[in-house]
């Protein structure tokens with residue numbers, strides 16, 4: 001059993017002093033006890049926090065992060081970026097796919113993310129032919145997670161169409177396309193292979209309402225309910241106005257309203273972006289207990305728009321953060337942008353907080369860690385006995401009180417420096433560097 005000690009740790013009941021963490025051989029927290037002496041435990045410097053869950057990643061997109069910042073001849077948007085992404089993907093074979101994911105996951109761990117929900121929709125070979133083993137690329141994602149130590153919620157994605165009204169896929173989308181039955185077979189195979197692995201959870205996803213048929217939705221919910229585990233269900237929703245308009249034109253209603261008419265939404269769902277959700281749709285998400293998975297740096301990069309997070313959380317909505325395109329892998333940048341876009345839209349300050357929690361950094365961190373744990377379907381997001389041993393330590397100025405120190409770490413540029421990262425009990429980052437990949441990176 002490993003034992004760690006922290007002078008200041010953020011526990012579910014608030015900041016605690018002199019905390020001892022006992023980690024079982026299975027990678028869970030066996031006990032968390034404040035008011036102890038170090039007694040030979042490994043000392044974690046600074047603030048100790050639960051590792052942050054990253055609820056939305058397309059790992060392969062890390063390969064071209066920052067390479068699309070050149071204006072095209074007739075204006076750029078999410079849709080022109082997507083064409084560039086498709087073009088880049090055309091050449092990626094399994095070994096490279098795994099290498100990119102491995103690098104992305106090591107970087108996530110160095111940033112303080114200890115779980116990633118990988119929204120996995122690349123199932124086929126370049127050109128669209130199936131691999132001899134249909135789990136080929138899903139297995140590569142698992143291999144990258146195992147090698148780096150990051151907790152993984154693998155979210156295989158059903159993708160069938162290019163747009164609302166069952167439009168046929170474009171040639172470049174053929175790497176994503178599976179029939180419903182093939183997808184269900186793939187999903188069951190992955191469940192059988194990884195369902196008992198403590199490092200891995202399995203989710204499931206309709207890519208978006210433009211990429212599946214409405215009739216697929218109850219079938220996917222049934223598939224998720226066909227196993228004993230609680231299976232989170234993720235979906236892209238209302239990221240772009242064009243998507244909302246196309247949905248209105250074909251179905252006479254907006255995407256999340258259509259989803260809510262088609263299935264009984266509940267706390268298993270994580271809707272990614274929700275940028276252009278209507279008031280009614282945001283209320284629907286909040287009331288059913290689903291999580292809004294926000295990806296502030298990608299949403300800014302792609303010019304999506306601003307989700308009214310302040311109103312949403314004040315109405316009881318649950319939020320989490322994801323790195324999505326992986327143009328940025330930095331917990332502090334994600335949380336800072338989440339707050340800053342609200343400030344820019346309202347011309348006010350210190351918006352993301354709650355009664356009893358006036359510190360914006362602490363509120364953002366606790367809220368997104370909790371929402372992220374729910375969306376990942378794993379026992380994470382809090383430093384408590386029985387949860388996975390996902391701990392990060394953040395350097396801070398000596399003598400600064402913890403709420404202020406966490407605010408500095410998140411809002412002062414360059415101050416977010418995870419020194420030690422322990423994921424599922426594995427001490428994978430020391431002195432800020434991922435242990436296994438330090439030489440290769």
Ligand code: ZN
Pocket residue numbers: 056058119236272324325
């Ligand atoms: Zn996405």
